[in-house]
Amino acid sequence: MSLRARSVLAFATFAIGGLAAVAGSSQPPLAGDEVAAVDLAGWLRERREKLCVLDARSADAFDAGHLPGARRLADSAASDDGDTVVVYADRDVDAGVADALRRQSAARVLRLHGGLRAWNDEVLFPVLRGDASAGQRQRFEARAALSRYFGGTPRQLDPGEAAGRTRSRRGC
Amino acid sequence: MSAPLLPEGAPLAATLAAALVLGVGFGFALERAGLGSARKVVAQFYWRDLAVLKVLFSALVTAMLGVFWLSRFGLLDLAAVHVPETFVGPQLAGGVLFGAGLIVAGLCPGTACVSAATGRIDGVFVLLGIFSGMFLTGLILRKFERFYTSTAHGAWILPELFDVPYGAVVAAVVVLALAAFAVAERIERGAR
Numbered sequence: 329m330s331l332r333a334r335s336v337l338a339f340a341t342f343a344i345g346g347l348a349a350v351a352g353s354s355q356p357p358l359a360g361d362e363v364a365a366v367d368l369a370g371w372l373r374e375r376r377e378k379l380c381v382l383d384a385r386s387a388d389a390f391d392a393g394h395l396p397g398a399r400r401l402a403d404s405a406a407s408d409d410g411d412t413v414v415v416y417a418d419r420d421v422d423a424g425v426a427d428a429l430r431r432q433s434a435a436r437v438l439r440l441h442g443g444l445r446a447w448n449d450e451v452l453f454p455v456l457r458g459d460a461s462a463g464q465r466q467r468f469e470a471r472a473a474l475s476r477y478f479g480g481t482p483r484q485l486d487p488g489e490a491a492g493r494t495r496s497r498r499g500c
Numbered sequence: 501m502s503a504p505l506l507p508e509g510a511p512l513a514a515t516l517a518a519a520l521v522l523g524v525g526f527g528f529a530l531e532r533a534g535l536g537s538a539r540k541v542v543a544q545f546y547w548r549d550l551a552v553l554k555v556l557f558s559a560l561v562t563a564m565l566g567v568f569w570l571s572r573f574g575l576l577d578l579a580a581v582h583v584p585e586t587f588v589g590p591q592l593a594g595g596v597l598f599g600a601g602l603i604v605a606g607l608c609p610g611t612a613c614v615s616a617a618t619g620r621i622d623g624v625f626v627l628l629g630i631f632s633g634m635f636l637t638g639l640i641l642r643k644f645e646r647f648y649t650s651t652a653h654g655a656w657i658l659p660e661l662f663d664v665p666y667g668a669v670v671a672a673v674v675v676l677a678l679a680a681f682a683v684a685e686r687i688e689r690g691a692r
Contacts, residue, residue, distance in 0.1 A: 338678055341561060345674025348568050348667035356574040459653055461663045485654070 361426060363438045365446040368414055369474050372396055378411040380404075380435070384425055385417050385444075395447060396478060401425075416440035416447070452480030508580070527614050529559075536614035538606025538622050545603055548691045550684035561677045568670050583655035590648050605629065 329337075358364060371379055372395075381398040383390050390400050401415060413435045415421050421439045429437045440447065454471040456464065472482035505518050533555045534540045543549035570576035602608050605626045607615055612630060615623025641648065658669045 338681070341565070341674055342678060344565050344569070345561075345671045348565070348572075348674075349665075349671035350667065351572055352665040352667045354568050354571045354578055354666040356572055457654070457656075457660060459656075460660075463663050464660075 358441055359439075361423075361438055362441040363414055364441050365450045366471070366474070368395075368440060368447075369451045369478065371412075373474065373477055376412075380413045382413060382415045382429075383417075384415050384421050389418070393444075395444070401429075411435055413437045414440055417443050419443040419445055451475060452478060454480075454482050456482070456484045458485045526610065527617065530555075530611055530614045531618060535611045536618050536620065536623070538611075538615065538620075538626075541608075541611060542603065542606040547687050550688055553684055554681060557677045557680055561674060564670055564673060568666065583657060586653040586656040587649065588651040588653065590650065593647075 368381075372381075381395050382401040382404060383394045383398045384401045385394075387400065387402075390398075395416065398416075413429060413433065415426055415429060415437065416439070417425075420441065420443055423439070426437050426439050429435075442450075450471075452475055454468065454475055456468040456472075460468065468482070468484075475482040505522070506514055530536060534551060535555060540549060541552055544552045567576060567578070567581070571578045598608075605612070605622075607623060607626045609630055612623050612626040616627050617623075659666045662669065
């Protein structure tokens with residue numbers, strides 16, 4: 329490979345790596361019509377006015393457990409009340425559901441990013457590693473307080489305990 | 501770490517077929533890089549030819565950037581990527597043993613397979629040694645169970661260890677790799 333080609337390759341690698349530093353997180357940014365579970369929890373905790381939370385799941389799933397103050401989408405009209413409507417399902421709500429709501433209502437319609445699963449993982453049952461740094465522990469306290477507010481159980485792992493990351497297969 | 505190429509619950513035949521294709525591709529790349537030759541691999545330890553460092557660091561950086569940006573664009577679910585657990589003491593000891601074996605044999609498990617597949621006798625003997633070692637280790641592992649499971653940290657990743665964003669670690673590894681390539685080139689020029 330010529331020196332010029334190597335220089336171009338090195339510069340391209342450096343640029344792509346540098347952009348990663350600028351991007352920061354490896355997670356995709358939230359779409360314009362999405363809200364993070366932790367942000368929604370904050371809104372609910374501060375009892376934000378005219379906030380309407382709609383559950384797009386089945387009646388059985390709703391009865392088994394739902395977000396605080398949520399109503400079933402099938403039993404509600406988005407225009408009932410609220411300036412902001414947040415709709416959720418077990419995972420991400422289909423964009424078509426949110427679009428249908430927007431057609432019925434002038435409210436700002438948002439989808440809960442990650443759905444009920446994100447609510448459980450990030451709000452109700454946050455996990456702190458046993459070997460976490462002081463800074464990580466400090467940040468976790470705020471999450472733990474939010475978790476307890478909604479009746480969740482923040483958990484601090486023992487050193488070496490698996491952090492609940494998916495380990496469905498073995499590999500090297 | 502290993503990323504899920506196929507969805508969870510894919511048929512065994514599909515999984516095996518994917519493993520075969522990836523394995524052939526990996527072996528082809530190793531052979532094309534010349535790493536099926538024990539002389540080439542060992543030359544690294546005498547600072548004469550640092551192809552191993554350059555090839556493997558290139559692969560690592562390519563995979564790392566690919567995983568990061570695929571996840572960032574929502575094309576790969578990082579939560580589904582398997583992260584092996586960290587056991588600091590046992591893995592340090594295993595690394596030292598592995599390194600010693602690499603220098604003595606001139607081949608690691610991957611390059612030994614390539615070497616054997618291309619008809620090199622030393623590769624066949626290294627593979628025999630690897631399987632014999634695995635068998636013997638399996639027989640005596642219980643005696644070392646306490647050590648084997650010591651200093652456990654669970655699935656541990658660098659952003660958690662250094663408490664910095666994922667992207668910062670990616671950028672740092674890229675800079676480290678580019679610096680390593682530059683130093684390696686200079687060393688190789690000096691050895692000629």
